[in-house]
Amino acid sequence: MLMTNLNSLAIGEAAVITLLTAEVRLQQQLCALGFRPGRQVSVVRKAGFSGPLHLRMGVTEVMLRRREAQQVYVVSVEPEHDDETDCSVGGAEYR
Amino acid sequence: MKRIAVLGAPNTGKSTFFNRLTGANANIGNWPGITVELAMAHVQLKNEQVEIIDLPGIYDLQGLSEDEAIVRQFLSITPLHLVLIVINTSQIDHQLNLVLQVKHLHLPTVLLLNMADEATTFGVSVNSQKIARNLGIPVVALSAKYGQGYALAYDTIAHALNQQQQPVHLGSLEERRVAESQITEELEGLLQETVEFFTHPQETWTQRLDRVLLHPIWGLPILFGALFLTFQAIYFLAAPWQNWIEVGLHGLKVVVLEPLLAGLPPFPKSFLLEGLYDGVGTVIAFDPLITLFFFGMAVLEDSGYLSRAAFLTDGLMQRLGLDGRSFVMSMRGFGCNLPAVMGIRVMQSTNLRLLSMLILPFSLCPGRLNVFIFITAALFSTTTAPLVLVSLYGFSLAATVLSAFLLKGCFPHQESFILELPPYRFPTFKQVLLRAWYEVHHFLRWSYRFIISGVVLIWLLNHLPWNAPAMSSQTLGGMLGQATQPFMAPIGIDAQLAVTLIFGIFAKEVILGGLTLIYQQMSGATDLMGAIAGQIDWVQAFSFMLFTLLYLPCLSTLALLKSEANSIRFVLMAMVWSLGLAWTSSFIFYQSARALGF
Known part of the structure; x- marks a missing residue:
């Protein structure tokens, strides 16, 4: 399974969170809003002018800047994005 | 006089509930040992005079933001008879986190599942009795905005307050702190047992409205x-x-x-x-x-x-x-x-x-x-x-x-910016x-x-x-x-x-x-x-x-x-x-x- 970061997902794509690499403060903010490994998140839209992402987790909707989204690692749940490249980041488990 | 603190995340209707409970008679004032002003009110609850304090909205008791530090400081120095936790029922999957953190402080607590009406439309079904049994605290589902369930919440609070003659003074929160991993484990177990999520095939009207109002081209001109x-x-x-x-x-x-x-x-x-x-x-x-x-x-x-x-x-x-x-x-x-x-x-x-x-x-x-x-x-x-x-x-x-x-060059910063986009609601x-x-x-x-x-x-x-x-x-x-x-x-x-x-x-x-x-x-x-x-x-x-x-x-x-x-x-x-x-x-x-x- 290819691990990628949240920022590289396309609009409408859904993925499961595997790893948060943000610094402590941001990590806590993310956790408080429900970003945890194992949770499914989808990209609803991206704002113009390189603005933030609009994300949905269950019924919670959140805006997250692209820079911060790069610190949230996910695996896509869409099969067509499952190309065979080996992922060296590894180690994170995906249920 | 007995004392109650109201705790909860932002966007949960915590202040709406506080205003309903206090009849909107709150004063904004200083609290000894706290650097910001808090809203507080003195009210008659059944036959008891109580002081009720509305704490700043926080997601996490262990967080690093200023508000979270204020709430920790308040809880550690203030003797309390009761804590009311208000959560947004549709977001119960992550807001129970705060509830579990408070539970481990062993403060007398009543949990209020607010916006219960909205949760039903979003396909979240919560068994409040099971949560109450599991956590060992009273739990009431209500809508603070429109008033359903409020009478029951009021009676439950009055009853819980009546049971608590002496205030609890925590002193230090650090001693009672529980590892994040344990909280997460408890949370998963609790959710499994008490909450059901139904996937909704059709769009909510917030989603439909957002498609227009947050449109990549028309969004800004509309704003x-x-x-x-x-x-x-x-x-x-x-x-x-x-x-x-x-x-x-x-x-x-x-x-x-x-x-x-x-x-x-x-x-x-x-x-x-x-x-x-x-x-x-x-x-x-x-x-x-x-x-x-x-x-x-x-x-x-x-x-x-x-x-x-x-x-x-x-x-x-x-x-x-x-x-x-x-x-x-x-x-x-x-x-x-x-x-x-x-x-x-x-x-x-x-x-x-x-x-x-x-x-x-x-x-x-x-x-x-x-x-x-x-x-x-x-x-x-x-x-x-x-x-x-x-x-x-x-x-x-x-x-x-x-x-x-x-x-901007004189004021460099690395502030991250995450914001919840709550569903559209009719303001009352x-x-x-x-x-x-x-x-x-x-x-x-x-x-x-x-x-x-x-x-x-x-x-x-x-x-x-x-x-x-x-x-x-x-x-x-x-x-x-x-x-x-x-x-x-x-x-x-x-x-x-x-x-x-x-x-x-x-x-x-x-x-x-x-x-x-x-x-x-x-x-x-x-x-x-x-x-x-x-x-x-x-x-x-x-x-x-x-x-x-x-x-x-x-x-x-x-x-x-x-x-x-x-x-x-x-x-x-x-x-x-x-x-x-x-x-x-x-x-x-x-x-x-x-x-x-x-």
Whole structure:
């Protein structure tokens, strides 16, 4: 399974969170809003002018800047994005 | 007296619940050992007197933000009989986190599952009895906004309070802290047992609305259009009130006050009537406008649209070293700079706060607008006057953008910005009214001190020394005006106008009072607008308005900047920057207009 970061997902794509690499403060903010490994998140839209992402987790909707989204690692749940490249980041488990 | 604290995340309707429970009788005040002001109320709950405190909204008891530290500090030093945790039922999957953290503190707790009605529509079904059994605390589902389930919540709280005779004093939270991993494990188990999520095949109306309002191309134009219409509606609705107040105050003066004070010697009589009464009256006339503005903002905020405004503008604001919240605050600044400056407390990075504080005062507030409306009406035709006003809004925006762009290098920061986008909700009239009232109340308390000192000082400067003719160049005010001429003559502002600008530092509204006082007396005419038009031409007038727009924030805002930044140096820097920008803009405009032969 290819691990990628949240920022590289396309609009409408859904993925499961595997790893948060943000610094402590941001990590806590993310956790408080429900970003945890194992949770499914989808990209609803991206704002113009390189603005933030609009994300949905269950019924919670959140805006997250692209820079911060790069610190949230996910695996896509869409099969067509499952190309065979080996992922060296590894180690994170995906249920 | 027993004591209850209300705890919960932002956007859970925690304050709505607090207002319902306390009958909206809360006071904002200091709490011993806590650095920010908290809302608290004393109420009769069944047969007991209780003190209820509304804590800042937090997601996480272990978090690093200022609010989270405040809540921890409060919980550790305050003996409590009961903690009420309010959560948004649809977000129970992550908000139970906070509940579990509090559970491990072993405080007597009641859990309130708020917005239970909304959760059903979102396909979240919660078994509150199972949660109660599992956590060993009373749990009630309710809608604090519409009142369903409230009676049961009230009885449950009263009962729980009755059981608790002695307060619990935690002392230190650290000892009772439980590892994050254990909380997560408990959370997963609890969710599995008590909550069911149904996937919803069809779109909610929030999603449908967002598709239009957050449209990649139309989103921003819709935002600006909506704001423009809101502002227009506010001015349209406030105008008659302003007129009635002016007429009423004038009537009171002629019918009651003048006969009453007829026996006084001329000096104190003139001081009380023309100085204090007229001066404060000019300002009171603007209160409906400001009240309506707060009201409009509260509607936008409670509907959920302001979070969307932050989403839409964040990309642009990021380029200016700011973020979407700064945009929302600047918008509030168009109503009044004070609450805008107060609002930036939510930002964590000091540099981001400082940069926001530097640009917020350039927002064209109603105090300035009224001066502009008055001058444009006196010096421009009815067709050009609105264009002149629009151009001043443009300059306000340009000054904001330019300052942020030029100064962002001095205030580097790495602030992350995550914001919940809550579903759109219909604001209830009562909620909006309450919220607007709090802000109006705060505004009046803060600003009137300065406005009253301002009008009193204007009058004194224009009437002292005793033997000089009032308003003449031999008064202190006249001499002050003359002294400014080396700086002000190159931008077309004469001695009289310069004096009003000095007074305008107290509050921009005072400029209007100053213009009235000076030009009326100078020309002896009753036609004030005609008197002004006879003294200055349109190039001077526009230069004056440009300078008024940018030169300095009012004294209330300066005092607030000082207390928020906690640095007199920063305030001085802000003053130098805005004065420099104002003078340069006016200079360029005035000299080029003259060079072009106007």
